[in-house]
Amino acid sequence: MMDQVVTQASDAAGSLRHIRADFPILTQKVHGKDLVFLDSAASAQKPRQVIDCMAETMRTQYANIHRGLYWMSERTTEAYEAVRDQVAGFLGAGAREEIIFTRNSTEAINLVAHSYGSLLRPGQVVLISEMEHHANIVPWQMLRDRAGIELRVTPVTDDGALDMEALGQNLSDGRVALVAITHMSNVLGTITDARAIADMAHAAGAKVLFDGSQLAVHRRVNVRELDADFYVLTGHKLYGPTGIGVLWARREILDEMPPFLGGGDMISTVSFGRSTWAPVPHKFEAGTPAIIETIGLGAAISYIESIGFDRIGAHEEALTAHALKALGQVSGLKVIGTAPERGGVISFTMADVHPHDIATLLDRNGIAVRAGHHCAEPLMRRLGVSATARASFGIYTTPEEIDLLAATLVQIRGFFV
Amino acid sequence: MTQDDLYRTVVLQRTKTPLYAGKLAQANAQGQGTNPLCGDRVHLHAVIDAQGRIDAIRHETRGCAICAASADLMAERVTGQEPARIRQLHADMEAAVQTGNAPAALGELSAFAPLHRHRSRIRCAMLPWTALMEMLNDDKDR
Numbered sequence: 001m002m003d004q005v006v007t008q009a010s011d012a013a014g015s016l017r018h019i020r021a022d023f024p025i026l027t028q029k030v031h032g033k034d035l036v037f038l039d040s041a042a043s044a045q046k047p048r049q050v051i052d053c054m055a056e057t058m059r060t061q062y063a064n065i066h067r068g069l070y071w072m073s074e075r076t077t078e079a080y081e082a083v084r085d086q087v088a089g090f091l092g093a094g095a096r097e098e099i100i101f102t103r104n105s106t107e108a109i110n111l112v113a114h115s116y117g118s119l120l121r122p123g124q125v126v127l128i129s130e131m132e133h134h135a136n137i138v139p140w141q142m143l144r145d146r147a148g149i150e151l152r153v154t155p156v157t158d159d160g161a162l163d164m165e166a167l168g169q170n171l172s173d174g175r176v177a178l179v180a181i182t183h184m185s186n187v188l189g190t191i192t193d194a195r196a197i198a199d200m201a202h203a204a205g206a207k208v209l210f211d212g213s214q215l216a217v218h219r220r221v222n223v224r225e226l227d228a229d230f231y232v233l234t235g236h237k238l239y240g241p242t243g244i245g246v247l248w249a250r251r252e253i254l255d256e257m258p259p260f261l262g263g264g265d266m267i268s269t270v271s272f273g274r275s276t277w278a279p280v281p282h283k284f285e286a287g288t289p290a291i292i293e294t295i296g297l298g299a300a301i302s303y304i305e306s307i308g309f310d311r312i313g314a315h316e317e318a319l320t321a322h323a324l325k326a327l328g329q330v331s332g333l334k335v336i337g338t339a340p341e342r343g344g345v346i347s348f349t350m351a352d353v354h355p356h357d358i359a360t361l362l363d364r365n366g367i368a369v370r371a372g373h374h375c376a377e378p379l380m381r382r383l384g385v386s387a388t389a390r391a392s393f394g395i396y397t398t399p400e401e402i403d404l405l406a407a408t409l410v411q412i413r414g415f416f417v
Numbered sequence: 418m419t420q421d422d423l424y425r426t427v428v429l430q431r432t433k434t435p436l437y438a439g440k441l442a443q444a445n446a447q448g449q450g451t452n453p454l455c456g457d458r459v460h461l462h463a464v465i466d467a468q469g470r471i472d473a474i475r476h477e478t479r480g481c482a483i484c485a486a487s488a489d490l491m492a493e494r495v496t497g498q499e500p501a502r503i504r505q506l507h508a509d510m511e512a513a514v515q516t517g518n519a520p521a522a523l524g525e526l527s528a529f530a531p532l533h534r535h536r537s538r539i540r541c542a543m544l545p546w547t548a549l550m551e552m553l554n555d556d557k558d559r
Contacts, residue, residue, distance in 0.1 A: 354481035356455060360535055361424065372455050386456035386479070415424070416433070416482070 019307065020396045022047040033366030036401045041186055041214060041345045041392030042370050043236045050240055053299035054292050065291055066265055080291055083298035090301050091231060091248050092222030098254065100247040100284045101294055105213040106135040108232035108247035111284060112209060113139035115257040122148035124177040127170050129154045129162055130382050131185045134375040136211045140180065156382065160188040160337030164196065171204035179208045184215035187374045188337025189345035191215060198227040213237055218316050218343045220309040223248055235293065240300030244293035254280040261286040312395055316344045319393050319402065326406040332413055336388050344393035350409060353416045355389040361412045367405055423531040424482065432482040437492035439475045448552025450544040457481065459488050459548045465556050469500045481541050488545035490525055500553055507546050514539045
């Protein structure tokens with residue numbers, strides 16, 4: 001039995017070594033120290049498979065898509081559209097037409113707020129939660145101010161979980177048209193029970209949108225099993241490039257929604273009198289899209305799937321448990337958010353040491369963490385803090401890096417006492 | 418652990434034991450600075466004489482070590498100074514954090530020159546100066 005455990009552990013270390021070898025940036029030095037990158041929740045590093053695929057596309061097979069009547073354009077169109085199939089498979093979508101490429105999650109939510117939002121009537125409600133990223137707050141506020149809808153907020157519990165009882169109360173008057181909630185908090189690491197939220201929303205006659213920016217990196221998502229209506233994610237947190245995000249929505253909803261941006265590629269016919277729209281997904285993809293980035297996202301998804309979410313999830317759970325234990329031993333350190341269902345995003349404060357000072361002093365030791373309000377000011381106010389430091393993990397993060405973080409925090413604390 | 422020359426003794430001392438923190442009952446001028454990125458805040462209370470000279474100044478700072486120490490050292494440095502001199506110090510401070518070269522006139526304020534290598538932290542040190550400039554401009558308008 002012991003032998004088996006040791007073998008498993010060394011297998012894990014071996015495969016972690018292989019994964020790290022795929023990320024060229026991890027060999028960089030920062031201030032003369034080995035880079036310890038603990039800010040993957042903000043944006044993940046890129047494996048050579050993504051970097052090489054994008055460079056190779058530009059070197060050998062690049063032209064504009066959907067319009068060129070020549071070999072190079074047709075090949076690029078195929079590569080671009082193949083990613084739509086890939087993303088549909090990745091999310092368990094019912095059809096490839098349900099995948100809309102956007103710039104990022106923020107743009108995907110804005111698309112829904114503008115387009116689906118235009119179908120809402122004054123007095124209808126959009127229900128969000130207290131732990132949303134600004135990207136899932138501000139577009140709804142703008143819709144409220146534009147369209148006279150009501151914006152309602154479901155609180156979080158003291159341990160940083162979504163208050164499901166309050167969610168039920170918020171749904172009870174039957175005026176909620178859309179529930180828009182994070183699938184995993186970028187501050188607390190809390191994973192929400194998306195299926196239960198979807199069931200409650202549907203029972204109250206509401207549609208449901210999940211912000212999967214954080215979760216899709218760590219767990220397999222199946223939008224049909226979740227019974228979601230909208231799901232958004234972003235490529236750059238998924239080890240892919242910046243500038244490419246995804247909106248998935250049910251076909252019948254997308255058909256009903258008016259276009260978001262107007263321009264080339266999204267039309268069927270154009271005259272000065274009127275234009276008609278292309279069918280989905282193209283109705284929502286105006287102008288030349290992020291071609292190289294989309295193809296890079298495809299490479300990132302292939303890379304993730306070659307590792308598999310079983311391994312990704314197991315690695316992350318072990319790391320998170322290890323980190324909570326190691327950080328728990330740092331005097332004066334307080335982890336913000338202790339919901340039982342959580343992923344590898346850990347926010348903390350440390351006695352009177354300001355998060356910015358923590359981040360700068362960690363950086364001097366090669367350790368990159370985020371510090372600030374993490375684009376979630378209302379949540380910060382709810383938690384009674386103005387800022388936190390945040391360490392977040394990726395598939396390349398090692399237990400040794402977390403030990404180094406904890407040891408350096410102890411030294412920083414000593415420095416300020 | 419690699420300690421940064423930014424967190425020099427003078428910075429740490431002024432953070433832990435500020436000499437100019439608090440309010441002034443007789444203050445006739447106020448200045449505010451807020452950093453929307455982190456919620457840090459500096460509130461200045463000062464007594465300014467008829468010629469615009471700062472007779473006394475105190476700060477209430479909610480912020481990081483760099484911000485708090487900068488506010489305290491700034492308060493010390495500008496006490497008794499006239500507006501023209503203060504504006505020159507502000508320009509020298511700005512030059513120091515942008516270039517890393519501190520004009521000799523800055524004295525202990527040169528402790529913040531290493532910020533030119535931590536560009537994301539420059540506004541932490543400059544926040545008290547933003548509050549001070551706001552206060553001086555308000556005073557000029559009076």
